[in-house]
Amino acid sequence: MGEETASTLKDFQIEEVEVSNLDKEEIANAVAKTYVTGQNIKATIILGVTGPLLLKELKKIFGIPFLSFDNVILSVVGRSPLARVVSVVSTFSEEKTLLTCKAVYEFIPNQIYILNSKDIGEIPQLYRRGYHIIIPCSAELVSKPELLDNLLKGLEGVSVENPLSYFKEEIYSLNLGKGKPSTYKIERILPCIADSSKIRFIAQLNANVEDLLPILYLHLKRSNYLEALDALTFTTDKEEMITIYGNGKVCAGKVKDENRAKEILLELIDLLSKAYDYLSRHGSPPAEMFEARRKLNPNIVYSYLPKLNCGKCGEKSCFTFAIKLISGEKKLSECKPLVEEEKYRKNREFLEKLFNPLL
Numbered sequence: 001m002g003e004e005t006a007s008t009l010k011d012f013q014i015e016e017v018e019v020s021n022l023d024k025e026e027i028a029n030a031v032a033k034t035y036v037t038g039q040n041i042k043a044t045i046i047l048g049v050t051g052p053l054l055l056k057e058l059k060k061i062f063g064i065p066f067l068s069f070d071n072v073i074l075s076v077v078g079r080s081p082l083a084r085v086v087s088v089v090s091t092f093s094e095e096k097t098l099l100t101c102k103a104v105y106e107f108i109p110n111q112i113y114i115l116n117s118k119d120i121g122e123i124p125q126l127y128r129r130g131y132h133i134i135i136p137c138s139a140e141l142v143s144k145p146e147l148l149d150n151l152l153k154g155l156e157g158v159s160v161e162n163p164l165s166y167f168k169e170e171i172y173s174l175n176l177g178k179g180k181p182s183t184y185k186i187e188r189i190l191p192c193i194a195d196s197s198k199i200r201f202i203a204q205l206n207a208n209v210e211d212l213l214p215i216l217y218l219h220l221k222r223s224n225y226l227e228a229l230d231a232l233t234f235t236t237d238k239e240e241m242i243t244i245y246g247n248g249k250v251c252a253g254k255v256k257d258e259n260r261a262k263e264i265l266l267e268l269i270d271l272l273s274k275a276y277d278y279l280s281r282h283g284s285p286p287a288e289m290f291e292a293r294r295k296l297n298p299n300i301v302y303s304y305l306p307k308l309n310c311g312k313c314g315e316k317s318c319f320t321f322a323i324k325l326i327s328g329e330k331k332l333s334e335c336k337p338l339v340e341e342e343k344y345r346k347n348r349e350f351l352e353k354l355f356n357p358l359l
């Protein structure tokens with residue numbers, strides 16, 4: 001494992017928090033407030049059934065970032081798709097959460113191995129077979145950290161990694177303020193799974209960009225905004241596959257080399273800066289535009305075109321022009337009637353914002 005996982009349980013101060021005032025029963029099974037010492041970083045970790053939207057909601061209520069146990073598992077698996085993870089669960093809801101994760105995310109058989117706490121004796125053998133070990137602190141363990149210590153001591157000769165160390169980076173990114181990113185840090189460069197002649201990389205921007213993702217979604221044609229995951233994915237014209245997360249994490253695949261990775265990140269910072277300026281000037285894009293983009297198809301675009309089929313854009317029909325606008329082969333300015341005639345002004349402005357909100 002890398003240096004960032006070298007922290008020990010002593011680096012963290014764990015506190016049990018009162019959860020009885022939470023009516024979200026599904027998350028109230030265990031909550032641990034964690035401080036990373038020396039860095040003034042504070043976050044709350046929920047060990048139980050959670051989802052990104054729920055985590056966001058809790059962040060709003062408590063004013064501090066929340067992480068879920070399954071995030072941690074997935075962050076390990078996501079960083080290294082060949083990594084194998086053992087997770088020791090001690091509650092039924094943890095087990096259920098992980099089984100769902102397995103069903104949704106597991107591409108390689110046995111990538112996530114779930115053990116019940118009574119089967120803890122199997123850990124040394126699995127560790128030798130190359131599995132990472134993640135032991136969630138259940139409510140009981142959190143309230144009595146010495147139990148976890150005893151558990152770890154019982155595994156003599158085996159270097160079991162501290163589960164909380166995985167949170168450290170995630171906590172850092174959750175504490176980033178919203179704003180205009182100006183720098184990046186490439187955290188990992190790995191071989192690309194889809195194309196062995198290329199690389200993939202994971203990087204961290206120095207700002208939270210969650211408010212900027214919807215604007216980029218409108219701007220980037222081959223993009224998909226996954227609100228529930230707080231992520232935007234898009235394909236570049238070089239067929240590179242990029243994912244940006246609201247917390248400033250960037251993952252990319254099918255990238256030529258490290259130099260290209262740096263170029264991508266600089267281009268992304270430039271784009272996000274423009275999105276930030278847009279947000280400062282106009283606020284969040286109107287729901288109508290967002291919906292139109294979500295349902296973006298030739299019929300919708302066609303409905304805003306003059307429908308003259310005059311051929312001035314070089315296409316035989318307005319419908320073909322609409323298709324090529326969506327694919328990026330044509331520009332709005334090529335439809336002369338739309339640009340020049342006053343009666344189409346409103347339609348033109350709508351389409352301009354739809355296709356180029358950052359302009």
Ligand code: SF4
Nearest residue numbers: 309310311313318335
């Ligand atoms: S120039 Fe405009 S109105 Fe004429 S065919 Fe092309 S899209 Fe239609």
